[in-house]
Amino acid sequence: MSSQMSEQIADTAPFGHAKHIRSWGNWTALVLLVLGAVVMLFPLVILALNAFKTTEDYNMTGPLSFPAHMSLEGVISFWNTTDFPMKFANSLLISLVVSVVGVLLSVLNSFALGIGRVKGNTVILLFIMLANMVPQEALLYPLYIMFKAIGLYNTQWSMIIIFTIIQSAYGTYLLSAVYGTFPQAILEASTVDGASRWQTLLRIVLPISWPTISVLFVFFFIWTWNEYMIPMAFLMSDSVQTVPLALATMQGQHTMAATDLAAAALLSIIPTIVFFVFFQRKLSQGIVAGSVK
Amino acid sequence: MSLNKDHGAFVHSRLPGSRPSRFVPYLLPGLIGIFAIVIVPIGWNVYLSFTRWRGVGPTRWIGGKNWRRLMSDKTFWVSFSHSLWIIVAIVVIPTILGLLISSALTDVIQKKFGPRTSSSLRALYYLPQVLPVAVATIIMGWIFRPEDGAVNDLLAKVGLSSLQQNWLGSAKTALPVLMIILIWIQLGYPIVIFMSGLQRVDPELYEAASLDGANWWQKFRVVTLPSIVPELLVVVLTSTIGALKTFAPVFLLTKGGPGTSTMVPSYYSYNQFFQIQQVGYGAAISTALTVVIIIFSIAFTAIQKHVEKHMD
Missing domain, CATH: 1.10.3720.10 (MetI-like)
Known part of the structure; x- marks a missing residue:
């Protein structure tokens, strides 16, 4: 009886078709989750934006604007020092x-x-x-x-x-x-x-x-x-x-300019992000298997 | 007869023909290491908690004096009360948000917008988790810079300059801002674990609930929540232990200050060890923290076993 019923359901609402019926609620959920992800990403985006700015540029326009021109000053200085x-x-x-x-x-x-x-x-x-x-x-x-x-x-x-x-x-x-x-x-x-x-x-x-x-x-x-x-x-x-x-x-060292710190932080996370991208699948398996830590 | 019985109680290895004692050589290197690097230091640290020592010169046995001092030390109790706030930031809020987000990602996004969309969103939420805590902390500290940070600049741009703060530098806002930073770092962890747990749930359960006219909240309560209780318990246990150990964010951003407004036990003990050379007292604080963590873990594991038994 119940198997009959589920067959009927499968008939009237095949899975592939159901996927395309998206209610307002579905869209709201998507928008909210994307907004949340933007908030999560915000610090890193702002960081990347300022890693390539000159200190003068930063002092003039603040952290929220695009760099007037690309500068590798901060990255190079952290790399060397x-x-x-x-x-x-x-x-x-x-x-x-x-x-x-x-x-x-x-x-x-x-x-x-x-x-x-x-x-x-x-x-x-x-x-x-x-x-x-x-x-x-x-x-x-x-x-x-x-x-x-x-x-x-x-x-x-x-x-x-x-x-x-x-x-x-x-x-x-x-x-x-x-x-x-x-x-x-x-x-x-x-x-x-x-x-x-x-x-x-x-x-x-x-x-x-x-x-x-x-x-x-x-x-x-x-x-x-x-x-x-x-x-x-x-x-x-x-x-x-x-x-x-x-x-x-x-x-x-508290005297550090905001742009230099941004460049240094960005350079420091690059190895981790590369690793993350390469091993993403292994990682998510592992978090699950080893979630005891 | 009794001899036979003894033989019956003897544990065999799982490899036929190999007596357990034959495996001892495999165990020795690792066990000696754990003994030397973990067990001996724990014992030593407990011993140090009964002494007065400046890190150099003679160690003096002073009995329970450090422990009595600890009991009446306001800063120590304040630091533990801050641990409770940190538990809110690392356990309570991320777990609740993680439940909602993971079930929305699995139940709505994965089904209606495809697994690609849901796994990309998951990766974005998880990103702060893979950064070294020290680096993630410094990045957030940079966002909250007092003079020219992004948060203050954003407030100015939307005409709310009056709300600008020295976020981490004033006693009123330091702890709440620290909590925000910790939430940002932590959130991805419960999401990833819950989502993997949710893959176990039979989709037909959701379909059936939908047919019964259940709304999203009802499905969440009746289908989602009960099916990931094991994951929920693991997340709560591991993140609470993590919260009690919190060190780097406090050390890097506030050094427990202003005053003692963000002091936590692990930084307090570090401070005693290395900054004011009160080794005995630092050892007492870290031993107390260890005891709290062990008691919590044992109690929680007992609850976990009970719940899992109940579920079967």
Whole structure:
């Protein structure tokens, strides 16, 4: 009866046709949502508008007008004074190593916890959950003392070590749940074929869980790239700082002209936006899979 | 007999023929790392909260003195009361707006104007989320610049010069403006998560509700809301933790000021650690924050389990 009814509905209002019947309400919703998106985009548009203005132009006409003529002054000055390529290289090095090693550790941990069911795995997972909840402020000062003591304070290595571990705690939490439900039949088949633990991990578990792993990789990269508090407390010298730190340092000097700051901010977000465009699909999968963070 | 029982209780690995202990080498590097970088510092920080230390020289054990001071420290309690406002800005408002926007995008835009339109709009709302928080914050601070910022200029252009403010520099407006900035940064997060949850909903449910003459609000209440309860709980949990940890926006824009009008716990502890070298007291503040977050997470997870059970 009900299937008959839905067939009837399908007949009278085929889906493709319904799409084109747009009520006033539909249009209102669209207009409101577009307006909302404009508001969201407004700061970035204004920023881009002023990044290419001269300071005189800005002082004359304010932030809301189009530039009288294009000027790369601000961009070039930020590029040179902060040595942008170096900051970019620092951010890239830190984020890349953290995401590769962080994923590696997550996989090894999760293999032992989720598939190996190492003794005490629930207690270990509890500690790992704790590690994920703790605010970085509670680790900050002891880490500061530790890294000063071993001479790695004010180096990229300090960031690589700290964030590899912090991200791997999250990765382990997520991935060990995935491995806990890994199809038993596949694992058994692998043993029957005479594969060792290591071979099973490499040839069976890794390829099958690759979608989750790649999402973790993208997220570890972005999170590390975006970190602020610990890098700010640890990276004192200009030569080891990251892109967000370079911008923050610049903004801290209060005399900065509005256009120079706009240009600097615009340059700082370009790598992130490029990354966003490239990995948009992976990102939206990941936010959903990993919405525990 | 009892020996047998013990063997029965022994946990096997999921890989036949491999005893769990054989997996220990896989776990060691990661576990040692987490122990050294997370567990030891937490314990150390708790220890420091019972000492007086200027960051150099001898550490002096002073028992619960920092903690007693904390209990009667006005700034500490003010900072936590600001956390509540930040929760409004990061959890309450974005979640409500996110529910409305995501359901409109899924239920109206995706169906009537195509999935392209809806996913482009979603990307625009999500954009501030991918920017480094520090950079997003600086951009918004720039928009609210007191002398020549875009907001003040806009007010002048529409003839409302009298409303111009030193937005982040006056005690009355600093916290509300900070909240606006945080809403802008946060909004995309619930939208993306809710939209993915809504893809699960059977379209026929909406069709059926429409046939019953349900209006948009009724469909929202009866179909949309109940079907994304799991996502709703995740968003509330994760963003509340994020709100309690808020640091960069305060540090970069207001340094807790003017006065203590935007002071938050995480910046307060940072300030004690690095700006006035009261390491013990800073440790007490950050430990207190940790305790609050852990209690909240445990309580919330219990609620979450209860709700999910109830739903099944």
